[in-house]
Amino acid sequence: MSDTSAPARGAATLHDVAREAGVSLATASRVLNGSTRKVADSYRERVEAAAEKLGYTANLSAQATARGTAAIVALLVADIADPYFGQLAAGVARGADEAGLVVTIAITERDPQREVRLVRALRGQRPRGLILAASRTEGTDAAGLDAELQAFTNMGGRVAVVGPGGGSARHVALDNRGGAAALGAELARLGYREAVVVAASEGIRTSDDRVAGFTQGFASGGGSVREVRRGGFTRDAGYETAQQLLADGLPEGTVVFGISDVVAIGVMSAIRDAGRQVGADIAVAGFDDIATGRDIRPGLTTVHVPLEELGYRALHAATDPEWDATEPPLPLEVVVRGSTPARA
Amino acid sequence: MSDTSAPARGAATLHDVAREAGVSLATASRVLNGSTRKVADSYRERVEAAAEKLGYTANLSAQATARGTAAIVALLVADIADPYFGQLAAGVARGADEAGLVVTIAITERDPQREVRLVRALRGQRPRGLILAASRTEGTDAAGLDAELQAFTNMGGRVAVVGPGGGSARHVALDNRGGAAALGAELARLGYREAVVVAASEGIRTSDDRVAGFTQGFASGGGSVREVRRGGFTRDAGYETAQQLLADGLPEGTVVFGISDVVAIGVMSAIRDAGRQVGADIAVAGFDDIATGRDIRPGLTTVHVPLEELGYRALHAATDPEWDATEPPLPLEVVVRGSTPARA
DNA sequence: TTGTAGGCGTTATCAG
C-alpha cells in the first residue's frame, strides 16, 4: 500500500500514466479515451492499473481543444430558482448524464441584453449544444440574438429552443394554444362565464399563444374574457397585477387565468390578502402544473406540462445528430383542482 | 454591410484575428485576454476591430489547457428541481457571473456512489472550485468521497461545502442547531407542549443538528418531543411519514416539525388528505423558508435561511483565494406564520 | 497492434 509517486502538484497527466504503464502516449490514449478499441489486453490492463493508481482523470479542456468540440451542453434559463425552470433543468441534467455530457448553466434574468451576452460567452466553450429555455423576452434584441445563434450553429453547434422560437433552431414545442383552449373549454363547462387573464407582455409568444387559446376555448363554451392584464412571468408580477385587478373590482364568480402557475400562485395570494376567497368567490387557473400546485390549498387547476420530460427532450434536440423533428408533441392535459369549483 | 469573410466552417481563431489586424498572435492575445495591459492604442484598436468583425470568442478550452485551470466552478446538488437547491443555485450563478466564471452543474440524486463518480468526473474539467451542496447522504462512501475531494484540492482546486461537512474543505455553515432551538423555544412560547419531528435518516448531520436543536429548544420552554420519525429530505418522504404518523394517531394540538420546508409541506398535505386541519388541529413547522412557504395556506412557520445569499457565499468560498473563514455565519431567524397558531 | 510526430487554440517566456 505504499504509494510511491503521488503527484505532488497538479493532476496526473496521460503522459504520467503512459510512463507508469510503460507504453506510449497513443496507447494510453486509446485505452483510456478513444472509442474504437484495438489494444492488446495485457497493455490495456497495465494502462488501466496505472490510471487507477495515479487517480488519472482526462483533462476535458485538453480533450476539447484537441477534438475541436467539448462534451458540454449549455443551458440558458431565465431564473433557476423558478420551479418551472428547475424541473426543466432536472430533465436536461438527466439526459446529459446519460449521454456523458456536462451541463453548463447560465441565467438570463429575463434581460435580452444579458441573453445575447451569455450566448456569446457560452459559445466560447464550444459546447455540442445549446438549450434556450429563457422565454424569449420582450424588447428582445432579436437580431443580436439570432446573429449570435447563427454564429453558434455555423461553428457546428446545435441549438434547441424550448417553446416557440424563430430561426433555424430545433424546437421542442408545446401546444400552448391547444392546452389553453382545452382549459378554457373546461372552465366554461364548469359553469364559468366571465374571465380575466393575467398575462405577460404582448409579443411574448408563449404568453400570446396561451391567451389566444384560452380566449378561444372559453368562448367556444359560451364564456367571454373580459380583460387581459399584462404583467410578467413571475410570482410577484402575478401578485401585483391581481392587486390592481381587485382594486378595480372583481365580481364574484370570475375566473382568473394566470399565464403560468407561478403567476397564478401570485394571483391566489393577492386574492387572499385582499380578504377574498380563492375558489367559490374568485376562481383561479394556471398553466404548467409545477409541483407546488399540488400542495397549496385549494389545489391549482392547470394544464399539465411534463416539464422534466420537456427538458429531457430538449437535451436530445440539442445534441442528437439524428434528432427526429417529427416526434409527436408532448401531450398536455388539463387537471382540475379546487381552485375552480364547479359553479352551480 | 457586405460581410466579406464570414468563416465558413469553425469559429474564428485568435490566429485569424491577428492576421486580420496585421499583428502577431502574442499582441492579439494580450489585448483580447491577458490581464496586464501594455499595448499601443493603435494596435489595440485594430485588434478589437478585427475581433468584432470576425465575431471572435476566445476558445475557453484552449485557454484552460494553456493556463492549466479553467474559469469554471462546479456545483453539486442533490436535486435541482427542489426549490431549496434552486434558490441556492441562483446565488451561486449570480456570484459566478460577477466573477466571470461558468457554472457547471451535476445532480447526485442523493446517491453516494453517484456523488463520488460525479466529483471525479467534474475534476476532469479542472474547475477553479467545487461546491458541494448535496446534503451528505447516508451510507455515504465517506472514504471514497474524501479521497476524491483530496485529489481535487491536491491539484489546486478549492472545495466548499454548504452546511456541515468534514475534511479540509471550506464550509459555509448554517447554525442549524441554534435556528432549530430558537424555533422550538418559540413554539413552546406559543403554547405547544407535544411535538413530533419528521427527520431524515440518522447520521445526516443537517438533520441530526436540527433535531437536536429543536428538542433542546422545545424542552427549554417546557415542551417535549414525543417521537422522531425518520424519512428523507423530500416532499414525498414527508408525506408518507406523516401518513404513518396519522395512522398511528396524532393528538390534536401536537406540532409536527419537518426537518425542512419541503418535508413540512409534504406533512401538511398528508394532514389535509387525512381530513385533519393544519393549524388549530395539528400544527406544522419547517426549516429553510423556501419561497413556496409564503404562498401556501396557512403560511408555513419556519426558520428563515437566506438561501440565495448562502449560494453566493459558497461561490466565494470555492473560488476566492483569500476567503475569510471567520466571516460571521448567516443570521437565521424564525418566522411564525399561520401553520402554528398560538394555543389558548 | 503499437509508436512517432504534428496539430488544436492559447498563454507565457524571452529576446529584439
Added chain:
DNA sequence: CTGATAACGCCTACAA
C-alpha cells in the same frame, strides 16, 4: 512595447 516560439494535455493520421 512587440513578436517568435516553446509549452499545455490530448488526439490522430501515418508509419513501423
